Amino acid sequence: MTTTVDNENRLSETFAALANPTRRAILAHLARDEATVNELAAPFELTLPAISKHIKALERAGLVTRGHLAQYRPCALDASPLAEVATWAEQYRPVWEARFDRMDDYLGRLRSQRVTEGHDD
Amino acid sequence: MTTTVDNENRLSETFAALANPTRRAILAHLARDEATVNELAAPFELTLPAISKHIKALERAGLVTRGHLAQYRPCALDASPLAEVATWAEQYRPVWEARFDRMDDYLGRLRSQRVTEGHDD
Numbered sequence: 196m197t198t199t200v201d202n203e204n205r206l207s208e209t210f211a212a213l214a215n216p217t218r219r220a221i222l223a224h225l226a227r228d229e230a231t232v233n234e235l236a237a238p239f240e241l242t243l244p245a246i247s248k249h250i251k252a253l254e255r256a257g258l259v260t261r262g263h264l265a266q267y268r269p270c271a272l273d274a275s276p277l278a279e280v281a282t283w284a285e286q287y288r289p290v291w292e293a294r295f296d297r298m299d300d301y302l303g304r305l306r307s308q309r310v311t312e313g314h315d316d
Numbered sequence: 317m318t319t320t321v322d323n324e325n326r327l328s329e330t331f332a333a334l335a336n337p338t339r340r341a342i343l344a345h346l347a348r349d350e351a352t353v354n355e356l357a358a359p360f361e362l363t364l365p366a367i368s369k370h371i372k373a374l375e376r377a378g379l380v381t382r383g384h385l386a387q388y389r390p391c392a393l394d395a396s397p398l399a400e401v402a403t404w405a406e407q408y409r410p411v412w413e414a415r416f417d418r419m420d421d422y423l424g425r426l427r428s429q430r431v432t433e434g435h436d437d
Contacts, residue, residue: 203337203340204337206337206340207335207336207337208335210331210332210334210335211331211332211335213331214328214329214331214332214335215328216324216325216327216328219324219327219404222408226408226411272408272411273415274408274411274412274415275412275415277405277408277411277412278405278408278409278412278416280401280405281402281405281406281408281409283340284398284399284401284402284405285402287343287347287393287395287398287399287402288399288402290347290393290395290398291395291396291398291399294394294395294396295399
């Protein structure tokens with residue numbers, strides 16, 4: 196059975212894996228197509244061991260799976276943890292929408308004030 | 317001007333700040349109401365300095381702001397970075413939905429196979 200603690204730990208692992216621009220770029224590449232480690236390394240000024248380390252971090256977080264072809268072992272994206280990230284973030288939508296509404300109101304008031312004062316340029 | 321590199325770095329900071337269950341619990345508390353450091357520390361078996369360290373990490377990521385009342389300095393949630401997290405994760409929705417559809421198809425085929433074979437129990 197999956198406990199709340201397991202869920203919380205998995206979410207922490209996912210967020211930690213996503214806290215790096217190279218790892219996010221690897222996921223963007225894999226969203227288009229499977230790729231070998233060599234193909235994934237090509238756009239980056241990084242050594243193969245450095246890229247392999249990033250891929251291992253993504254594998255541990257369940258975001259990347261590896262094929263079983265002995266020589267190439269292509270990497271593929273598993274986006275399920277990202278569905279959990281989206282669900283987690285979406286629970287805060289009412290908070291950020293309320294804030295954006297307040298900013299709109301404030302800017303609206305500033306604008307009408309400028310019109311009233313004849314600064315409408 | 318905000319560059320892509322700035323955006324990427326900010327997103328990395330947000331994800332790093334979210335990669336901890338205590339920090340996520342602090343955000344959940346602040347989504348309900350502002351709170352002082354003492355109030356935030358109450359539900360956790362953590363020292364005040366440990367909680368303060370978590371709050372500082374959330375402040376650096378722009379997720380928490382502090383009031384200016386000298387003695388209490390209540391903490392408040394700024395959910396704007398979470399809107400960026402949701403937008404970032406949502407771009408992968410087609411990928412996870414395709415995967416969940418394939419799983420549905422597979423389970424549907426398994427089920428109809430069991431019915432055909434007379435294992436429908």
